[in-house]
Amino acid sequence: MCGIVGYVGAQQATPVLLEGLTRLEHRGYDSAGLAVLASSGIKVAKRAGRVRDLAGGLPKRFAGKVGIGHTRWATHGPANDVNAHPHTDAKGDVAIVHNGIIDNAASLRQRLADEGVDLVSDTDSEVLAHLVGRSEADTLEGKVSEALAAVEGTYGLAVLHADFPDRIVVARNGSPLLIGVGEKEMYVASDLAAIVRHTTTVAHLDDGEIATVTANGFTTYRLDLTRTARDVTTLDIDPGSYEAGDHDSFMHKEMLEQPAAAERVLRGRLDERFGTAHLGGLNMDARETRAIRRVKILGCGSAYYVGQMGASLVEELARIPADAEAASEFRYRNPIIEPDTLYVAVSQSGETIDTLLAVQEIRRKGGRVIGLVNVVGSAIARECDGGIYLHAGPEVAVASTKALTNMFLGFALLALQLGRVRDLSIADGRRLIAGLDRLPELIEQVLAQEDALAELAGRLAAAESLFFVGRVRGFPVAREGAQKFKEISYRHAEAYQTSELKHGPLALISEQVPTIAVVPYDELTDRNVGALHEIAARRGPLVVVTHADVDLGGLDVTRIDVPRSERELDPILLTIPLQLLAYHAALELGHDIDKPRNLAKSVTVE
Ligand code: F6R
Numbered sequence: 001m002c003g004i005v006g007y008v009g010a011q012q013a014t015p016v017l018l019e020g021l022t023r024l025e026h027r028g029y030d031s032a033g034l035a036v037l038a039s040s041g042i043k044v045a046k047r048a049g050r051v052r053d054l055a056g057g058l059p060k061r062f063a064g065k066v067g068i069g070h071t072r073w074a075t076h077g078p079a080n081d082v083n084a085h086p087h088t089d090a091k092g093d094v095a096i097v098h099n100g101i102i103d104n105a106a107s108l109r110q111r112l113a114d115e116g117v118d119l120v121s122d123t124d125s126e127v128l129a130h131l132v133g134r135s136e137a138d139t140l141e142g143k144v145s146e147a148l149a150a151v152e153g154t155y156g157l158a159v160l161h162a163d164f165p166d167r168i169v170v171a172r173n174g175s176p177l178l179i180g181v182g183e184k185e186m187y188v189a190s191d192l193a194a195i196v197r198h199t200t201t202v203a204h205l206d207d208g209e210i211a212t213v214t215a216n217g218f219t220t221y222r223l224d225l226t227r228t229a230r231d232v233t234t235l236d237i238d239p240g241s242y243e244a245g246d247h248d249s250f251m252h253k254e255m256l257e258q259p260a261a262a263e264r265v266l267r268g269r270l271d272e273r274f275g276t277a278h279l280g281g282l283n284m285d286a287r288e289t290r291a292i293r294r295v296k297i298l299g300c301g302s303a304y305y306v307g308q309m310g311a312s313l314v315e316e317l318a319r320i321p322a323d324a325e326a327a328s329e330f331r332y333r334n335p336i337i338e339p340d341t342l343y344v345a346v347s348q349s350g351e352t353i354d355t356l357l358a359v360q361e362i363r364r365k366g367g368r369v370i371g372l373v374n375v376v377g378s379a380i381a382r383e384c385d386g387g388i389y390l391h392a393g394p395e396v397a398v399a400s401t402k403a404l405t406n407m408f409l410g411f412a413l414l415a416l417q418l419g420r421v422r423d424l425s426i427a428d429g430r431r432l433i434a435g436l437d438r439l440p441e442l443i444e445q446v447l448a449q450e451d452a453l454a455e456l457a458g459r460l461a462a463a464e465s466l467f468f469v470g471r472v473r474g475f476p477v478a479r480e481g482a483q484k485f486k487e488i489s490y491r492h493a494e495a496y497q498t499s500e501l502k503h504g505p506l507a508l509i510s511e512q513v514p515t516i517a518v519v520p521y522d523e524l525t526d527r528n529v530g531a532l533h534e535i536a537a538r539r540g541p542l543v544v545v546t547h548a549d550v551d552l553g554g555l556d557v558t559r560i561d562v563p564r565s566e567r568e569l570d571p572i573l574l575t576i577p578l579q580l581l582a583y584h585a586a587l588e589l590g591h592d593i594d595k596p597r598n599l600a601k602s603v604t605v606e
Contacts, residue, residue: 001604002085002099003027004177005194006068006158006168009185009215013067014058016187020194021051021069023242026250026396026594026601027191028073031084035095036064041162042095046070046084065215068158068168068188070097073600076105077122086160087126089133090117093162096132098125099190100154100175101605108150124153132159140164141212144171145225148210154353154605156190168213171223172205175604176351176379179203179211179218181232186213191602192235193242193394201234204377235376241394249593251397251488255579256447258402259440264391265406266436269413275429276420277413282370283386289421292342295322297411298330298358299346300603302483306404307346308476309571310372310411316568317432318418328354328606330361337365344414345371348395348403349602350378357606359383372410374403388413397594398601399488401579404480405443408572412436415568435566439573442563446576449560450584453577456543456558457584463514465492467540468578470518471499471528477518477545477571481578488586488596498531509540516578520570521547529553545574 003024007013013036021032032054033046045058051071070085077083086095102108105124112119112130119126131147132140140161148155154174161169170177170188180187180195180202187195192202203218205211209228211220220230247253269277282289295314297307307324314322327345331354337343345359350373359369359380371380371387374395381387390406412432420429460466466485470478475497482495496505498517509515515535519528532555535542542557544550547564562573586593 001028001073001600001602002190003071003194004068004097004099004156004158004188004190006170006188006213007185008066008166008168008213009182010065011185013064014062016198017067017069018051018055019197020189021071023193023196024071024191025051026398028071028600029595030074030079031072031081032070033084033086034062034067034069035086035160036062036067037160037162037165038064042088042092042160044086044088044095046086047081048079048084066160066165066168068095068097068160075101075605076124083121083123085125087121087123087129089129091133094129094133095160096125096129097158098128099156099604100173102127102151102155103153104151128157132161140167140169141210141221141225144169144210145223148223158188166214169210170205170213171210173207174353177205179205179213184215186215186218188213192237193396196237196239196242200237200239201232203230203232205230237394242396249397251399251401251583251593254395254397254402255583257393258405258447258576259444261392261402261406262409262440262443265409266413270433270436272430272433274420275426275433277416279388279413279417281387281389286421289418291340292320292418293340294338295320295342295344295418297322297324297344297346298327298355299324300327300352300354302400302404302480303346303348303352303355303407305476305480305483306407306411307344308479309408309473310344310346310414312473312571313411313415313568314418317415317424318422320418320422327352327358331358335361337362337367339366341367343367343369345369345373345380345384346407347371347380348374348390348392348400350375350380351602351604352380353604353606356380356383372407374406396601398596398599399484399582404575405572409436409439412569432566432568435569439565439569442565442573443576445563446573447580449577450580453560453580454584457581458588460514460543460581461489461491461585461588463491463512465508465513466494467505467509467513467515468493468495468518469498469501469515469531471497471524473522473571474498474518474520474574477574477578478516480575481516481518481582484579484582485585487599488582488591488593489589490591490597491585498528501531502534506534506538509535509538511539511541514541514543516543516545516581518574519544519546519550520567520574521550521564522567522570525550532557545577
C-alpha cells in the first residue's frame with residue numbers, strides 16, 4: 001500500500017521517478033507527488049489523482065539529480081492535493097515520503113502545534129517532516145534517527161534535505177524498503193517493480209534500519225546509528241514480467257499465465273517413485289512432520305479463502321484436523337498456540353501486515369510457522385521458520401489470480417508430504433501426483449472457454465446483486481468467486497454455503513438476483529442439485545460451474561463445464577472460470593481492471 005521511489009545520480013531524477021511511480025501505481029492510486037533537490041532548494045509537485053495527472057501538470061523546470069516520489073492510498077485524511085506526499089517541514093528544507101502508519105501521530109501533532117508548528121495536512125506522515133526539520137543533530141542521519149525515536153508505528157521512509165544535497169536517507173520499520181544499485185547512481189523503492197528497468201541488484205533493509213544513499217553507494221545503520229552490514233543480491237527477474245505486453249490489463253495477462261505458473265510451483269517438487277512431495281524449505285524432518293497434530297492456516301482476503309481450500313486438502317490427504325482463519329482476526333483473540341500445531345501463513349506479497357503480525361505473535365509464543373509466499377525475501381518469508389515459495393512470478397493486478405492458483409498447489413504439495421508420512425498410501429500419493437502433473441493442461445482448457453465466459457459475464461454485469469454458492473470443497477470456491485466479482489465489478493456479490501440458503505438468504509432470490517453455483521461431481525452432487533431446484537422454483541437465474549458428467553435434471557441453467565481432475569484438486573479448476581467472469585463483467589462495466597476503486601495491492605497497514 002502506497003509506493004515509494006527515489007533516485008540519486010547523474011541523470012535528471014524526474015523522468016526516473018515518474019516511470020517508477022507508474023510501475024508502483026497498483027500499490028495506491030489516489031494521489032501522487034515528487035520532490036527534487038534543485039540548485040535553489042527543494043521543489044515539490046503533488047496532486048490528487050493518478051501519476052499521469054501529476055506528470056501532465058508538472059512545472060516546466062523541475063530539474064534535480066536527487067529526488068523522491070510517492071503514490072498514495074489514503075489512510076489519514078482524504079485524497080486531496082495537500083494530503084498527497086511528499087510532505088515538507090515549515091521552512092521547506094525537508095521533504096519526506098512515507099508508507100505505513102504513525103500510531104502516535106495525534107500526540108505528536110499536538111506537541112508540534114504546542115511548539116507553534118503549523119500543520120497543513122490531515123496526515124500522520126507530515127509530523128515526520130517537521131520532526132526531521134526541527135532536529136538539531138548535525139547530520140541528516142542524526143536528524144532522521146532523532147525523529148524516529150519519537151515515533152511509534154510502521155514506516156518505509158525516504159527523506160531529502162536541502163542542506164545535504166548529495167543524499168537520500170531512508171528507514172524501514174514494518175513497511176518494505178530496498179536500495180537499488182546502479183553504475184554511479186542509486187535508487188530506493190518500496191517495491192522492485194519501481195526500479196526493475198534500471199537494476200535488479202538490490203539490498204533489502206531490515207526493520208529498524210536507516211540507510212544513507214548517495215550516487216556512489218550506501219551505508220546502513222541501526223536506529224541508534226551504529227553501523228550494520230547489508231548484503232547486495234542480484235535478483236533473477238525478467239523485467240518483462242512487469243509489463244502487460246499485448247494484454248489490456250495485468251489481470252488478463254496474469255490469468256493466462258496460470259498454466260506456466262502452475263508448472264513452476266510443481267517443478268522439482270514431485271516424487272513419483274515414493275508418491276510424495278519434496279519440500280526442503282519446510283526445514284522439518286520426517287519425525288517432526290509426523291508429530292504435527294493440527295494445521296492452522298492464516299491469511300487475508302483471497303489468501304484466506306485459498307487457505308480454506310488448503311485446510312480441506314490437508315484434512316483429506318493427511319487426515320490431520322486443519323482449518324483456516326483470517327489472520328486479521330486471529331491475533332486479536334489472544335490465540336492459544338500449541339507446540340504440535342503447524343501454523344501456515346499464506347500471502348502473495350509477503351507484506352500483508354495482519355498476516356505478518358499473526359506470524360510474529362505465534363513465534364513470540366513459541367509456535368512453528370511456515371510460509372506459503374510468492375515474493376522472495378519478503379517480510380513474511382523472512383519471519384517464518386521455513387516455507388514454500390510459490391514461484392508465480394510478479395503479480396501486479398490488485399485482483400490476485402495466478403498467485404492464488406499457486407497457493408492452492410502449494411497446499412496440495414504440503415498435504416501430500418504430510419499425508420505420506422502418515423496414512424496416505426503410495427498409490428493415492430501417485431494418483432495425486434498424476435493429477436498435479438495434468439493440472440497445467442487442464443487449466444489451459446478452462447482458459448480456452450474465455451469467449452463463452454465473456455458473453456455470460458456481459459449478462460451478469462447487469463445484475464446489481466449476485467449469490468455465489470457452494471458446499472464443503474465448493475464453498476471456498478464460491479467465496480473466492482464472490483470476492484473477485486465484487487472487487488472489480490463493484491456489484492454486490494455474496495457467498496453462501498448452498499446448504500444454508502434456506503436458513504435465510506433464499507428470501508433474496510428473485511428474477512433479478514442470479515446465483516452462481518459451484519457443483520462438482522462428488523458425493524454432494526445430488527444435494528447440490530436439489531438446492532438448484534429450490535432456487536429455480538423461485539425464478540432465480542442460475543449459472544452452474546460443474547463437471548460434464550453432472551446431470552442437472554432438466555433445469556434451465558447456464559452451464560460452465562470444467563474438466564475433472566482428482567477430486568481433491570477440483571476446487572482450483574472450478575475457481576478459474578469465476579476469475580474470467582469477474583474480469584469480463586468489470587470490462588463490460590468499463591472499470592479500471594487493475595486498479596479497482598478504494599483498493600490497493602499489498603495491505604501494509606492494519
Ligand atoms: C483479492 C486480493 C486480496 C489479497 C489479500 C492478501 O483478489 O488480492 O484479497 O488476497 O489482500 O494479500 P496477500 O496474499 O499479499 O497477503
